[in-house]
Amino acid sequence: MTFTQEKTLAAQVRADFPILHQEIHGKPLVYLDNAATSQKPVAVLNALQHYYQHDNANVHRGVHTLSSRATDAYEGARDKVANFVNAASRQEIIYTRNASEAINLVAYAWGNSNLQRGDEIILSVMEHHSNLIPWQLLAQRTGAVLKFVELTETQEFDLEHFKSLLSDKTKLVSVVHVSNTLGCINPVKEIVELAHHYGAKVLIDACQSVPHMTVDVQAMDCDWLVASGHKMCAPTGIGFLYGKLDLLRSMPPFLGGGEMIADVFFDHSTYADLPHKFEAGTPAIAEAIALGAAVDYLSSLGMDKIHAYEAELTAYLFQQLQQIPELMLYGPKPDSKGEGRAALSAFTAGSVHPHDLSTILDQAGIAIRAGHHCTQPLHRHVGAQSTARASLYFYNTREEIDTFITSLKEAIEFFSGIFG
Amino acid sequence: MSLDNLRDLYQQVILERYKKPRNRGKTDPVDRYQKGHNPSCGDTIELTLQLNDAEDQIQDVKFEGEGCAIAMASVDLMADALRGKTTAEALEMVQKFQAMMKGEAEFPSELRKLNVMQGVAQFPVRIKCANLSWHTVKAALELAKDVQPAGFISNE
Numbered sequence A: 001m002t003f004t005q006e007k008t009l010a011a012q013v014r015a016d017f018p019i020l021h022q023e024i025h026g027k028p029l030v031y032l033d034n035a036a037t038s039q040k041p042v043a044v045l046n047a048l049q050h051y052y053q054h055d056n057a058n059v060h061r062g063v064h065t066l067s068s069r070a071t072d073a074y075e076g077a078r079d080k081v082a083n084f085v086n087a088a089s090r091q092e093i094i095y096t097r098n099a100s101e102a103i104n105l106v107a108y109a110w111g112n113s114n115l116q117r118g119d120e121i122i123l124s125v126m127e128h129h130s131n132l133i134p135w136q137l138l139a140q141r142t143g144a145v146l147k148f149v150e151l152t153e154t155q156e157f158d159l160e161h162f163k164s165l166l167s168d169k170t171k172l173v174s175v176v177h178v179s180n181t182l183g184c185i186n187p188v189k190e191i192v193e194l195a196h197h198y199g200a201k202v203l204i205d206a207c208q209s210v211p212h213m214t215v216d217v218q219a220m221d222c223d224w225l226v227a228s229g230h231k232m233c234a235p236t237g238i239g240f241l242y243g244k245l246d247l248l249r250s251m252p253p254f255l256g257g258g259e260m261i262a263d264v265f266f267d268h269s270t271y272a273d274l275p276h277k278f279e280a281g282t283p284a285i286a287e288a289i290a291l292g293a294a295v296d297y298l299s300s301l302g303m304d305k306i307h308a309y310e311a312e313l314t315a316y317l318f319q320q321l322q323q324i325p326e327l328m329l330y331g332p333k334p335d336s337k338g339e340g341r342a343a344l345s346a347f348t349a350g351s352v353h354p355h356d357l358s359t360i361l362d363q364a365g366i367a368i369r370a371g372h373h374c375t376q377p378l379h380r381h382v383g384a385q386s387t388a389r390a391s392l393y394f395y396n397t398r399e400e401i402d403t404f405i406t407s408l409k410e411a412i413e414f415f416s417g418i419f420g
Numbered sequence B: 001m002s003l004d005n006l007r008d009l010y011q012q013v014i015l016e017r018y019k020k021p022r023n024r025g026k027t028d029p030v031d032r033y034q035k036g037h038n039p040s041c042g043d044t045i046e047l048t049l050q051l052n053d054a055e056d057q058i059q060d061v062k063f064e065g066e067g068c069a070i071a072m073a074s075v076d077l078m079a080d081a082l083r084g085k086t087t088a089e090a091l092e093m094v095q096k097f098q099a100m101m102k103g104e105a106e107f108p109s110e111l112r113k114l115n116v117m118q119g120v121a122q123f124p125v126r127i128k129c130a131n132l133s134w135h136t137v138k139a140a141l142e143l144a145k146d147v148q149p150a151g152f153i154s155n156e
């Protein structure tokens, strides 16, 4: 058995995910849409339930026992997130609804007051709409200009092209760590170093990396990093922004309201210190606490172990996919150990449109994504109108990949009978 | 795999139309033009209509674009069905098709070819694929002569 981790990981954790144990159209559910959102373990569901059943109260607002319990749990979760990404201070973690809101926060609070006409923002062609539209809007507000790093022949981030775009005009670089479509893992350390050389700030969209590998913001030296809880076993409605302390201090508030103030008068106010300055209004308390529980859960499994197991799944997935001649696979190929890319694959299957493929696989209990995965410009760039995407997480098994591959072949056959 | 369900959805006629559409192209002249788009998946069709001089009858319907088998078969079958119909009849057919997607109607025998799309009603997430062309033709017919369409019509 070459599959060393499986007995110890997928088999070990599947019982933690009640949702996985159901049938869809009479077939066991095979959930391969993890890049869209992950499933939630019992520990996270219990954290939500426990909070509402025992501790529910508003945070930072009362001296009574429930309020103090809620506040402790809410702030305790912040410590967990800070540790998880190795932030230097807990004040560097701002809760947001999701990664999109975190990017918008930076685009407004930092972008509005730091960018001017002619300044340049460098993105890549593989960005998720969430890491594109906020900058388009900022460019419209300020007259800043967007530049796009293109792809290498293997459909990875073109570092040489990036270097050629950098100049003294570059004020911001905002790039994805792991592409949700190509699956490539971008050289963020080099990107940050090169950008800093020109005095530009760097935001890393870590939505697809934080759930799957060890991410260390200090080692990366990025200025901001964003992620969404729902892709890392936590509920929807909670995500976070990491930012370097001095930088966050220098930024004006984003949203105004309760919670984010120090002293309020009729005509002006002073603002709370970090992180509260950026958390206006009653936050998603239960969700934040559950994010803490998700971080505990992932840490108890070990991010290195999760990554190693996913690499084995990746190797197996690609070995199988590459044997189907009708398929066109996007992004770089993994090495023989499954390293060098994420555990997902976007592909097209000859004459079978991704939408039709997804319907056919759904009949077999298999959930995959079909469409442009919120990377429409990238799809245009690589000449695909839409793709199908299978994306894995640590609870997926080799047997599930087999089921997927069998059904995929059947679907291709079903259509090629007509096209043959 | 529950192939029976799938055969209901992907009737032979649908697959044949997907493979070999009969109404691809552009009408000559183009009396109405409208682009239709499904933003969640990126499917896009460009519909052109040729009308009679009084502009109350459809003489030809053609389409270009890319999409799934359901969307492509739907637009191709629609083009056949609308040829020769008055604009008032066409708008009624739009309503009937949308009702059929809810399982609430079917076409009479002279238009029975459209009934092969009935299976889509069992697949709620795919209804918008089938409806795309009908949404689009409705927008095209409601456009006044020589008015440029505002953009694409979205079926969301």
Ligand SMILES: Cc1ncc(COP(=O)(O)O)c(C=O)c1O
Residues within 6 Å of the ligand: A035, A036, A098, A099, A100, A101, A128, A130, A131, A176, A178, A179, A180, A205, A207, A208, A228, A239, A374
């Ligand atoms: C790479 C990437 N960036 C950003 C996002 C946006 O995440 P959210 O919708 O949770 O804000 C996603 C998820 O869809 C993603 O995969």
